[in-house]
Amino acid sequence: MEDNKKHAILSASGSHKWLVCTPSARLEEQFPDKTSDYMEEGTLAHAIAEFKVRSYFIEPTSKQAYTRRINKFKKEKYFNAEMLKYTDTYLEYIKGLVLENHEKPFIAVEQKVDYSKYVTEGFGTTDCILIRDNTLVVIDFKYGKGVSVSAEENPQMKLYALGALEQFEFLYEIKQIKLVIIQPRIDNFSEYVLSKEELINWAEKTVKPQAEKAFIGVGDFKQGEHCRFCKAKGACEFRATENMKIIEEYKIRTVLDNQQVGEVLTKTEGVEQWLKDIKAYALEEILKGNIVPGWKAVEGRSNRKLVDVEKAFEILKANGFDEALLYERKPLGLTDLEKAVGKKELVQAIGDYIEKPKGAPTLVKASDKRENYTKISAKEEFEK
Ligand code: SF4
CATH class of the missing domain: 1.10.287 (Helix Hairpins)
Known part of the structure; x- marks a missing residue:
């Protein structure tokens, strides 16, 4: 995860922009950083994930201290119970990576890395690093669930790897690099392996020349998917x-x-x-008070709501309205049932009663991996 308070102009997380559209990094400087509930949630989930990995591998914590810390997390504004489950998945995945080999690895969490050998003033923070058997493993925890992120040729991860290589190469012999993205909310566990030579080659031939232009804000603009994440x-x-x-x-x-x-x-x-x-x-x-000719801001639609539901209902009951009139009893939807009963348990108990209806036809690009839409019903498809 990038350091929120202080980050490089040519940050690793922004590299998918400035490597392609070199003037973007300097252009973005004119716009303020923004935060959102999703980002705040992600920051908290990262803090919990870091704590779990650190206390399991690096600084063993007593059961009481562990519970105390977790309880403290639970009081945070953006906490929700699912964070504990997903950060457990993250920890378990790292345990699996550690067990892949007999040799005990070197492990670091929230490790600052410096890749300024290739990118002026380039630095960042990796979520977790393992080194063993001549392999440097760079791990990134993604809490988002909107877009599935792949480790394959991922420039952010490769820049972290370059920084980690600089830092640890004199202590460990590193021949290959493994990039790992753990995105537990959408079951995305992506791994990609490349040799040290391939990484250095990319740094010399692609990163260095593009970073030189990006740092001074010159080169060609290029629009594409990366624009979605550009402040400009x-x-x-x-x-x-x-x-x-x-x-x-x-x-x-x-x-x-x-x-x-x-x-x-x-x-x-x-x-x-x-x-x-x-x-x-x-x-x-x-x-902000500025004028955009031909346009103005108005109040959008909003729905009425009860400000204190409990109190309002107490008053209604005190006024003689029957509870049966005020409340409705509804069965939970499948997602909530899964949460309440457990995914596997639910399928075991009522799997025969769960069906997935055929979705409406949706237009996507021909390169989309999903199968072509056919007109036959879900039932026929199942029977087929
Ligand atoms: S919006 Fe797109 S084209 Fe414009 S600077 Fe940002 S990345 Fe480049």
Whole structure:
């Protein structure tokens, strides 16, 4: 996890942007850091994960001290019970990695690493490092569940590995690198192995030249998936110009043939997201008191709610309204049932009564790994 308070201009977590769009890092400096409930949740989950790994492998903690610390976590604003389960999964996975070999590994958690040999002022913090049997294992805990993150050729992980290599190579003979991403909320456990030579080659041939440009904010802009995570995404002139060009290109068409429909969909893939980003940026500007000609902020829709449910219901009951009138008894949904009963136990008990209906057809790119939609029903498919 990156250090929230102090991070490098060319951070490892931002490398998927500045390695591709080199001016982005300097452009982003004009925009403030933002936080969100998801980010706060992630920070707390990381702290719990770090504590568990540290107390298991590095600083054994008495049962009482362990419980005290966990109870302290439980009082945090962003705590929820699932965090304990998912951080256990993280710890168990690391235990598995440790047991892969007989040799006891060197283990470090929240290890600061410095990759400034290849990237000016480049440093970061890895969640966990293991070194054994000539292998450096770099582990990253991802608490998000929106996008599945792969360890394969992952630049953030590779930059951490470069920093760790610099730091530990004189103590241990390292021949290969294993990158591991543990994303327990979506059962994503991704591993990728590369040789030390491959890593150094990438650092010399790709990272160094791109980082040189990125540090001084020069080079070519490039828009793509990475723009979603760029602080300049709503105000980036290059992105706006590129998307406007795409829209202009198609505005003279009357009736498109399917060849053109495919083309338009492919080319305009990023336009919808860009429009959302530019709208969000305009709203921010207006709320700051700035003028965006032709646009203003208004109050959105909101729903009425009871401010103190218990009190309100007490009053209703005191006024003679029957409980049966005020409460409804509803069976839990499957997700809540799984939480209450347990995934396996639920399938054992009522598996025959669980069915997954056929989903509605959804348009995705031809490269999507899911099977093509067919018109036969879920029942027929099951029987087939
Ligand atoms: S929005 Fe995209 S194109 Fe613009 S600076 Fe950021 S990464 Fe580069």
